[in-house]
Amino acid sequence: MDGQTSAAAEWEVARALMRVLGPSWTDDIAAGRRAVLDTYTPLLAKASTEDFTVVRDIAYGPHTRHRLDVYRPTASTAPDGPTRAPAPVVVFVHGGGFVRGDMNANTQIYGNVPRYFARHGCVAVNVEYRLAPEATFPGGAQDVALAMRWVREHIAGYAGEGGADLSRILLIGHSAGGSHVASYLCDPRVRPAAPEVAGAVLISARLRADVLPDNPNAPGVIAYYGEDAARYEADAPMAHVDAMPVPVMTVVAEFENPHLDTYALEFCHRLAKRDAHAPRFIQVHDHNHTSVVAHLDTGDDSLGREILQFLHEINPSP
Numbered sequence: 387m388d389g390q391t392s393a394a395a396e397w398e399v400a401r402a403l404m405r406v407l408g409p410s411w412t413d414d415i416a417a418g419r420r421a422v423l424d425t426y427t428p429l430l431a432k433a434s435t436e437d438f439t440v441v442r443d444i445a446y447g448p449h450t451r452h453r454l455d456v457y458r459p460t461a462s463t464a465p466d467g468p469t470r471a472p473a474p475v476v477v478f479v480h481g482g483g484f485v486r487g488d489m490n491a492n493t494q495i496y497g498n499v500p501r502y503f504a505r506h507g508c509v510a511v512n513v514e515y516r517l518a519p520e521a522t523f524p525g526g527a528q529d530v531a532l533a534m535r536w537v538r539e540h541i542a543g544y545a546g547e548g549g550a551d552l553s554r555i556l557l558i559g560h561s562a563g564g565s566h567v568a569s570y571l572c573d574p575r576v577r578p579a580a581p582e583v584a585g586a587v588l589i590s591a592r593l594r595a596d597v598l599p600d601n602p603n604a605p606g607v608i609a610y611y612g613e614d615a616a617r618y619e620a621d622a623p624m625a626h627v628d629a630m631p632v633p634v635m636t637v638v639a640e641f642e643n644p645h646l647d648t649y650a651l652e653f654c655h656r657l658a659k660r661d662a663h664a665p666r667f668i669q670v671h672d673h674n675h676t677s678v679v680a681h682l683d684t685g686d687d688s689l690g691r692e693i694l695q696f697l698h699e700i701n702p703s704p
Contacts, residue, residue, distance in 0.1 A: 393432065397684040400425050404681075405672040408641035415602045415643060415675070422676040423495060429684050430494035436460065438504035440497075441544055446513075446536035447529070454533060455489060455497065455512040456544040457504035474554035474697055475541055476503040477511045477583075479530055481561025481590070481679075483606035489514040495680050499558070502683040502690055508697075509545045511537060515566065518610035523621055526566035526610070527576040530557075534570070534582045554701045555583040558693070560679050561643075562606070564591020568623035568653075572630050581631045585700040587693055589637040590675050593649040595622040600644045624649065627656045633700045635666040637689065641674040668692050 403425055411418050442455045459473070478499045480487050489512045490497055500510030515521075515529035534557070541550045559567030567586055570576050595611045595618035597604040611621055619625060636654050638647040650667070658664040670678050670689050682690050 393685050396429055396432075397681070397686045400429055400681070400684065401672050401686055404641075404674060404677045408672065408674055411641040411674045412600070412602075412644060418674060419676045422674065422680050423492065426498075426677065426680040426684065427492055427494045430498050430680075433498075433501075433683055438501050440501070440504075444544075447532045449516055449529075451514045451516050452529065452532065453489070453514045454536070455500065456541070457497075457500040457510040457512070458544065458546050459504050459507055459509075472549040472551035473507055473509045473545060474556065474701075475511065475537065475545075475550050475552070476500065476508045476697070477513060477534065477537060477555065477557045479513045479515065479533075479557070479559040479563035479567055481559075481563045482517070483603040484518045484526070484562045484565075484610035485606045486517065487562070496560075498683040499679055503694075505683070506690075506694055509541060509550050511541070513563075515563075518606065522609070523611050524569055524573060524576050526562065527569035527573060530559075530566045530570040531576060531578065534578075538582060553584060554697070556585050556587065556693075556697045556700075557583045558587040558589065559591055560589040561646075561675065562592055562603075562610075564588040565593065565623055567591070568593060568630075569626070571632065572623060572626035574626070574629065577629070577631070583632055585633040585635070585696065587635045587637060587696065588650070588653070589689075590639055590642060590646055590678055591623075591636075591650065592646060593623045593627075593653050594618075594645070596645060598645065602643060624653060624656075627653055628660055630657060633665065633696075635668065635693065635696045637668045637670060637678065637692075639673045639675050639678040640669055640671045643675045646675070666696060 480496045500512045503510040513533045
């Protein structure tokens with residue numbers, strides 16, 4: 387068995403483990419998350435580090451958590467070689483239930499997300515942001531806005547010889563990060579006067595603020611959105627979906643945290659009614675709320691290829 391065949395067999399085994407874990411995902415989400423990290427971290431560690439370069443811990447604002455990492459393809463692996471055309475930009479905002487999480491949760495995750503896109507010819511940015519209760523609503527969305535301003539002003543200096551194509555910026559948010567991304571794009575208290583991105587991907591995003599008994603992140607919702615539940619409807623992204631200014635791809639896992647998949651469907655339904663056509667919606671089979679992003683860059687291309695196709699369709703390169 388050659389190296390490529392062996393790697394494919396390993397990620398197939400990992401995906402099979404996620405399929406087995408799936409039906410019991412909501413029984414103990416914390417234990418399930420640990421199992422996902424234990425499965426994917428060593429698998430990701432085997433991936434080549436020769437296809438990209440990374441500059442770490444760049445400040446985009448004054449807070450200690452206003453930091454980001456920039457990944458770009460190496461000249462030898464860029465799609466057009468050393469004289470490649472300006473690259474599309476992919477910006478990733480991690481999750482963590484509003485009160486926890488890091489752009490580098492460990493040595494591999496969530497850096498696996500931007501490095502996947504760097505391998506595929508993009509300049510990719512991994513964003514850190516402030517957490518609740520220090521930064522309450524709309525602090526996370528404000529940090530996304532601050533990071534996007536940095537990207538637009540500075541990413542060309544990190545993109546290499548070909549540069550960065552600011553007309554092709556894709557913003558991706560996972561879980562709470564997806565909530566911050568959606569608020570940044572739609573909420574009139576935060577959104578820029580004109581869109582700063584070409585499109586967005588909301589992965590397992592919290593689009594409604596709920597404190598239902600089966601919501602494992604209800605304490606995080608309270609920490610971020612506050613104690614006044616009467617404000618949840620108006621402050622959560624769902625209230626502002628009609629203001630979404632760019633194409634959106636909405637993603638959920640087959641084995642999702644409670645209610646997040648139904649909120650995603652509602653979000654898509656509202657966009658479909660507004661636009662008279664359905665936005666792109668993907669349910670990633672066999673995966674759960676954590677593995678839906680942890681599997682990227684393992685060779686399991688079930689989601690990555692869909693996002694790349696979306697990126698190139700919303701604003702095709704010349």
